[in-house]
Amino acid sequence: xxxxxxxxxxxxxxxxxxxxxxxxxxxxxxxxxxxxxxxxxxxxxxxxxxxxxxxxxxxxxxxxxxxxxxxxxxxxxxxxxxxxxxxxxxxxxxxxxxxxxxxxxxxxxxxxxxxxxxxxxxxxxxxxxxxxxxxxxxxxxxxxxxxxxxxxxxxxxxxxxxxxxxxxxxxxxxxxxxxxxxxxxxxxxxxxxxxxxxxxxxxxxxxxxxxxxxxxxxxxxxxxxxxxxxxxxxxxxxxxxxxxxxxxxxxxxxxxxxxxxxxxxxxxxxxxxxxxxxxxxxxxx
Numbered sequence: 001x002x003x004x005x006x007x008x009x010x011x012x013x014x015x016x017x018x019x020x021x022x023x024x025x026x027x028x029x030x031x032x033x034x035x036x037x038x039x040x041x042x043x044x045x046x047x048x049x050x051x052x053x054x055x056x057x058x059x060x061x062x063x064x065x066x067x068x069x070x071x072x073x074x075x076x077x078x079x080x081x082x083x084x085x086x087x088x089x090x091x092x093x094x095x096x097x098x099x100x101x102x103x104x105x106x107x108x109x110x111x112x113x114x115x116x117x118x119x120x121x122x123x124x125x126x127x128x129x130x131x132x133x134x135x136x137x138x139x140x141x142x143x144x145x146x147x148x149x150x151x152x153x154x155x156x157x158x159x160x161x162x163x164x165x166x167x168x169x170x171x172x173x174x175x176x177x178x179x180x181x182x183x184x185x186x187x188x189x190x191x192x193x194x195x196x197x198x199x200x201x202x203x204x205x206x207x208x209x210x211x212x213x214x215x216x217x218x219x220x221x222x223x224x225x226x227x228x229x230x231x232x233x234x235x236x237x238x239x240x241x242x243x244x245x246x247x248x249x250x251x252x253x254x255x256x257x258x259x260x261x262x263x264x265x266x267x268x269x270x271x272x273x274x275x276x277x278x279x280x281x282x283x284x285x
Contacts, residue, residue: 001108002031004053004079006072007038008064014086017063017097018042024101030108033057050075059107059260061100066092066179070235073136073257080114082107082260091178091274092136094262103260113261117175117191118215121253122234124246135234136257137176139250141221141242142168142201144231149204150244151224156217161198164208168201169221171250178274180236186210190267196252219250 005021008014018034019042025032032046033039033056039047048056050071059080062072065087073081083093084100094115095103106112122133133139143150143166152169154161172181177189177197186199187210196217199210213219222245223230229241232248242248272278 001059002033002057003104004035004048004057004060004072004076005032005038006035006050006053006060006062006064006068007041008068008086009038009041011064011086014063014068015042017084017086017100021061021063021100024104054079061104062093064093065090067236069093069259070136073259074134074235076257077255078258080107080112080258080260091270092175092259094259094265099262099264103262107260113263115191115259115261116256117259118173118194118256119253120171120173120196120234120250122232122248122250124232124242124248126240131240133234133239134253134255135176136173137179137235138170138172138181139248140168140170140180140201140231140233141223141248142231142233143223144229144241146225146228146230148225150228150230152200153222153224154198155220156213158218158220161211162208163224164200164203165205166200166203166208170197170199170201171219171221172197172199173215176235181210184210187212188271215252217251220247221250222247 007018034047035050036047054077060072060076061082062069063084069083069092084095085093120135122139149165152164170181174189174193181199184199184201194215195212196215197212225244232239
């Protein structure tokens, strides 16, 4: 068993945890390699480019928040990912720092379980070539610096759903429903639900609301505007700028992300803890 380790290098506590993890693995003779930037920050020689880790390793360890896990999952592909929360909210990162070593031992002993999370696959034609992108949380098209309010045209299985005048459109998985989509007023959807949610960003019509659809649907999104360029983001990362009327086709990816499950975690408890549901607050009144 060989682990690929990806660290949020902007967090000192994540770097400290990475050093502790390296010592723990060394003592047990377990092979590992750090993603290049993480290794440079830690002054560790065992490193490889993130693009090569899937080929070299059997499992991934993400030390950071949900953003670090999203980054690691893009390259893990079919390999299991252990998400250790060294951030703040941590919806996706299944394990606390105190639970990290026991989670790794389960993977080493092959006694772990997996949460398979659906991904989005976004495709668009660029100069005659089809570019395919994947996102675990969401695909977002925004107006960016465009000075006016553009119209976002959405089709489902080739049929027109609607044309939204808005600041942007979010297409989210059930996993991503607690990310940007929730901040924009979208519903919270339980993981493993076979649905996507389409959430307009600041729509300029009071009747426009998020809509939940089957994840078997094929979604086409384009921006109807006379000029300008519009940011296309996958899991919070800018992929490219879109020309007006350029169609982005979004569907369920055939490749899910494999997250190592924390059997002690309960989804309802996660919602209560992370979103502070059911707690009395003292606002000093």
